[in-house]
Amino acid sequence: MDFAPQDISDIELVGLARTAMKRAHCPYSKFPVGAAILTESGDTILGCNVENASYGGTICAERSAIVSAVSQGHTKFRAIAIVTGLSKPASPCGLCRQFLVEFGNYKVVVGTASNSQILVTSTLELLPYAFTPESLDTFEQEKASESSAVEENTVSARS
Ligand SMILES: O=c1ccn([C@H]2C[C@H](O)[C@@H](CO)O2)c(=O)[nH]1
């Protein structure tokens, strides 16, 4: 089978997430996390957790990767790999799940820094019944059709 040059394997993406994990700024939790996103165009963008002395200012690796990708002009993703120092795959926190699904349903590969175990899932599987941009679009559509129905009723009441 032929692969386009931008195709990289899940394992390679996990390898990039491991590189990102080494850049984590986590002096408080000492829990490094790394992420690597594969964009639709085949670019790979890294993210790590960046903690802050004001603890609540901390950003997770997954959101850090998304923020970086979007800042570089990417909003379509094929996959994200995430690794932590744990010996078993540790899936993203709730806030990151919401952040990931904002950009659609794509593959999520959760690995570890130290072994080859991986969990392969997707953004929608991680956040079933998600609130997404489509929810807002539906609201707009419903408002528009309600107002045209009101207009129709007004017209028929007049005639
Ligand atoms: O999905 C997650 C969960 C936690 N962390 C980071 C935040 C914090 O720096 C450290 C401990 O919670 O791990 C992530 O990067 N991603």
Ligand SMILES: [Zn+2]
């Ligand atoms: Zn998170």
